[in-house]
Amino acid sequence: MKEQITTDPGKTRSAIAWAAMVILSASAPAQEAIWGGPELVSPQIHEDRTVTFLLDAPGAGEVLISGEWMPPEGFVPGSAGMQKNEKGTWTHTTGVLEPELYGYFFTVDGLRVSDPLNPFQFRDIATLSNIFIIPGPPADLYRVQDVPHGTVSKRWYDSPGLGMERRLTIYTPPGYETSGESYPVLYLLHGAGGDEEAWPTKGRVPQIMDNLIASGEAVPMIVVMPNGNVIQDAAPGEGSDGFYKPRFMVPQTMDGTFEETFTDIMQFVENSYRVIPDKGDRAVAGLSMGGFHALHISRYYPETFDYIGLFSAALVPGFNSDSPVYRDVDVTLKRQMDNGYRLYWIGIGKEDFLYKNNMQYMEKLDSMGMPYESVESEGGHIWKNWRSYLTQFVPQLFK
Amino acid sequence: MKEQITTDPGKTRSAIAWAAMVILSASAPAQEAIWGGPELVSPQIHEDRTVTFLLDAPGAGEVLISGEWMPPEGFVPGSAGMQKNEKGTWTHTTGVLEPELYGYFFTVDGLRVSDPLNPFQFRDIATLSNIFIIPGPPADLYRVQDVPHGTVSKRWYDSPGLGMERRLTIYTPPGYETSGESYPVLYLLHGAGGDEEAWPTKGRVPQIMDNLIASGEAVPMIVVMPNGNVIQDAAPGEGSDGFYKPRFMVPQTMDGTFEETFTDIMQFVENSYRVIPDKGDRAVAGLSMGGFHALHISRYYPETFDYIGLFSAALVPGFNSDSPVYRDVDVTLKRQMDNGYRLYWIGIGKEDFLYKNNMQYMEKLDSMGMPYESVESEGGHIWKNWRSYLTQFVPQLFK
Numbered sequence: 001m002k003e004q005i006t007t008d009p010g011k012t013r014s015a016i017a018w019a020a021m022v023i024l025s026a027s028a029p030a031q032e033a034i035w036g037g038p039e040l041v042s043p044q045i046h047e048d049r050t051v052t053f054l055l056d057a058p059g060a061g062e063v064l065i066s067g068e069w070m071p072p073e074g075f076v077p078g079s080a081g082m083q084k085n086e087k088g089t090w091t092h093t094t095g096v097l098e099p100e101l102y103g104y105f106f107t108v109d110g111l112r113v114s115d116p117l118n119p120f121q122f123r124d125i126a127t128l129s130n131i132f133i134i135p136g137p138p139a140d141l142y143r144v145q146d147v148p149h150g151t152v153s154k155r156w157y158d159s160p161g162l163g164m165e166r167r168l169t170i171y172t173p174p175g176y177e178t179s180g181e182s183y184p185v186l187y188l189l190h191g192a193g194g195d196e197e198a199w200p201t202k203g204r205v206p207q208i209m210d211n212l213i214a215s216g217e218a219v220p221m222i223v224v225m226p227n228g229n230v231i232q233d234a235a236p237g238e239g240s241d242g243f244y245k246p247r248f249m250v251p252q253t254m255d256g257t258f259e260e261t262f263t264d265i266m267q268f269v270e271n272s273y274r275v276i277p278d279k280g281d282r283a284v285a286g287l288s289m290g291g292f293h294a295l296h297i298s299r300y301y302p303e304t305f306d307y308i309g310l311f312s313a314a315l316v317p318g319f320n321s322d323s324p325v326y327r328d329v330d331v332t333l334k335r336q337m338d339n340g341y342r343l344y345w346i347g348i349g350k351e352d353f354l355y356k357n358n359m360q361y362m363e364k365l366d367s368m369g370m371p372y373e374s375v376e377s378e379g380g381h382i383w384k385n386w387r388s389y390l391t392q393f394v395p396q397l398f399k
Numbered sequence: 400m401k402e403q404i405t406t407d408p409g410k411t412r413s414a415i416a417w418a419a420m421v422i423l424s425a426s427a428p429a430q431e432a433i434w435g436g437p438e439l440v441s442p443q444i445h446e447d448r449t450v451t452f453l454l455d456a457p458g459a460g461e462v463l464i465s466g467e468w469m470p471p472e473g474f475v476p477g478s479a480g481m482q483k484n485e486k487g488t489w490t491h492t493t494g495v496l497e498p499e500l501y502g503y504f505f506t507v508d509g510l511r512v513s514d515p516l517n518p519f520q521f522r523d524i525a526t527l528s529n530i531f532i533i534p535g536p537p538a539d540l541y542r543v544q545d546v547p548h549g550t551v552s553k554r555w556y557d558s559p560g561l562g563m564e565r566r567l568t569i570y571t572p573p574g575y576e577t578s579g580e581s582y583p584v585l586y587l588l589h590g591a592g593g594d595e596e597a598w599p600t601k602g603r604v605p606q607i608m609d610n611l612i613a614s615g616e617a618v619p620m621i622v623v624m625p626n627g628n629v630i631q632d633a634a635p636g637e638g639s640d641g642f643y644k645p646r647f648m649v650p651q652t653m654d655g656t657f658e659e660t661f662t663d664i665m666q667f668v669e670n671s672y673r674v675i676p677d678k679g680d681r682a683v684a685g686l687s688m689g690g691f692h693a694l695h696i697s698r699y700y701p702e703t704f705d706y707i708g709l710f711s712a713a714l715v716p717g718f719n720s721d722s723p724v725y726r727d728v729d730v731t732l733k734r735q736m737d738n739g740y741r742l743y744w745i746g747i748g749k750e751d752f753l754y755k756n757n758m759q760y761m762e763k764l765d766s767m768g769m770p771y772e773s774v775e776s777e778g779g780h781i782w783k784n785w786r787s788y789l790t791q792f793v794p795q796l797f798k
Contacts, residue, residue: 039644055510057508057509058509059460059508059509061458108507108510108512109458109459110456110457111458111459111507111512111515112515113507113510113512113513113515116511116526117525118642119522119525119526119527119635119636119644119645120636120642121520121527123518126516126518127515127518128518128520131642132642133641143641144633144637144638144639144641145639148555149555149566151552151553151554152552153550153551153552153553154552155550156547156550165548167548177671236518237518237519240544240545242532242542242543243519243532245438245516245517272576272577
């Protein structure tokens with residue numbers, strides 16, 4: 001053993017000894033994975049912003065690729081056939097893609113599969129999609145850049161209103177730990193089927209915030225991403241329910257309970273972090289169901305939020321007519337208007353199934369004389385829009 | 400629009416309105432995913448600790464399941480054929496499994512695929528495996544239990560030695576934020592091909608620590624899980640290199656640089672957290688390459704660590720004979736022994752390809768009269784052993 005842990009005369013001999021040990025104990029496929037050789041890479045992002053995908057499946061009869069750059073079919077991305085080459089590898093090369101973060105998956109003889117060559121995936125409810133980024137604006141905001149980075153924590157807080165400890169994600173800006181300063185807070189809410197993992201992963205919140213703060217476009221702020229499903233203590237797989245198949249609609253969705261117990265989250269944050277606890281330094285925003293939550297939270301708690309963001313908001317009736325949260329909506333909206341706020345921001349895609357609802361809501365605000373800003377984007381109920389709305393909303397906060 | 404956001408007379412009508420909107424805009428597969436119907440579940444963990452897997456692939460000619468409960472073939476889990484039923488769904492039911500966290504995947508006509516019904520996966524280098532847990536001891540330590548939970552943060556620190564900001568994972572115990580107390584620190588190091596995501600995911604560190612602290616078996620402590628690949632600022636996908644295919648061996652592996660710059664990590668932790676900065680309150684442990692790092696860090700920095708853990712340690716020569724870290728090993732080991740420590744713990748599996756090296760190392764320690772404790776377990780170079788070693792090591796710390 002002495003020879004093995006004392007200095008070896010050459011780097012090469014040591015490396016070979018280690019390599020030999022690993023190879024001797026590894027099977028052929030593992031050797032290949034570990035030691036390289038002719039290795040496929042997918043996706044291959046080319047300089048001209050086209051992308052080539054490879055799938056080594058000689059036995060397959062038909063392989064499709066579905067990707068977010070193709071026109072969607074309902075909630076599912078459009079698809080294209082892949083071509084089989086003489087080695088049994090299926091390939092597809094896209095046209096020129098706009099800079100963006102894209103999700104995709106393959107369908108092999110009817111079976112949905114991930115790209116086995118790409119370990120990067122995001123979960124959306126119960127399904128996983130591979131991801132890649134085409135660089136360039138605005139997608140550079142979604143990439144990790146060489147800028148100061150905030151801290152992302154998974155922390156549990158006590159919710160007396162729900163009778164449980166619950167998990168949330170919290171982003172504190174670069175320098176938070178040492179500055180001694182207090183910060184404004186953005187509460188950022190997910191959609192139905194999401195949880196406290198949604199915004200920090202597919203929403204790219206840590207990257208967006210780091211980059212907007214570094215460029216000076218956004219002021220340093222804390223971003224709180226709670227779990228809006230009141231029956232869960234944490235995201236699927238992260239809580240006391242263990243590993244189970246997540247579902248789109250869980251019990252007690254949009255029944256008023258999340259809004260009623262939202263003070264538990266705010267009190268936890270304001271007691272646990274250096275925040276500026278006033279209306280001018282609080283924002284609440286959310287996507288889809290989270291936009292619905294943001295609407296109701298901002299009017300149900302008067303004089304609490306100066307900034308409100310509705311991203312493709314699910315502007316439908318609450319599911320529980322007995323909840324005090326959904327009573328007197330017009331009266332409380334009027335009160336919210338009279339109390340004043342700095343920004344009421346609405347983003348909606350022209351192809352969103354909630355487009356009409358959002359238009360009707362804006363007409364209602366118009367008729368009340370309630371001020372708001374709105375952005376109408378291309379596309380539908382998709383993460384591309386929510387990331388974009390966030391990058392448009394955040395620079396307007398706390399200035 | 401007034402009707403849509405003011406109170407609706409019944410829950411049912413509201414829910415139906417929302418459902419209708421979603422369904423109208425969703426394609427058939429999305430509807431099925433969202434609205435249930437006859438839905439397959441995989442894996443199905445039965446009361447008798449057998450497990451059934453399902454894969455709906457009518458077009459496939461052969462489907463295998465590979466799982467960590469089957470004897471491995473080198474580094475790859477053993478496999479079994481699945482049976483096709485009349486509906487084209489492939490099934491397999493295991494025998495009775497011991498309580499444990501297991502990884503698995505399918506192979507469909509030669510193509511490795513994940514279980515599309517199970518969104519929970521861990522990444523190991525560049526491949527993903529699905530996971531599930533059979534409850535019972537010791538696996539209950541790997542589950543989220545109804546106990547106080549620590550905080551898990553991804554934080555960036557400055558490494559002057561490497562000239563970059565780098566990302567690490569840090570676990571602070573329940574109550575850290577409010578107790579005002581100072582805590583001991585365990586530095587926990589990953590293996591080759593791993594990064595700061597390895598121990599907190601497949602290693603189940605947050606769950607193990609929460610559970611051991613709650614039962615009183617472990618004292619509250621901070622666990623620091625840095626990235627041991629000095630060319631990376633962060634795990635693949637989390638750093639400035641973006642999304643790329645991770646590899647087993649990266650440049651500058653085990654060349655002394657990680658050990659030399661380890662003081663950057665310690666200084667960051669001791670300046671940034673309430674820790675007890677003395678030898679009696681510091682531990683360093685690691686798996687495989689991390690065990691190699693723990694060995695060298697603990698002898699290279701004299702009078703720094705009272706607790707050392709080598710888990711299936713890669714006891715091979717360093718790859719850079721010029722590094723001061725790998726010089727005078729025998730002299731510095733003797734000095735480490737003379738300075739004294741509380742625990743030098745070695746765990747190794749009987750079937751590990753590093754078994755012989757570990758035996759030789761223990762003979763060397765015996766010949767020096769250097770005290771240690773050792774555990775010889777079944778199995779090889781596997782996460783089952785590393786989780787188990789951690790649960791055996793941690794209760795012995797800081798008492």
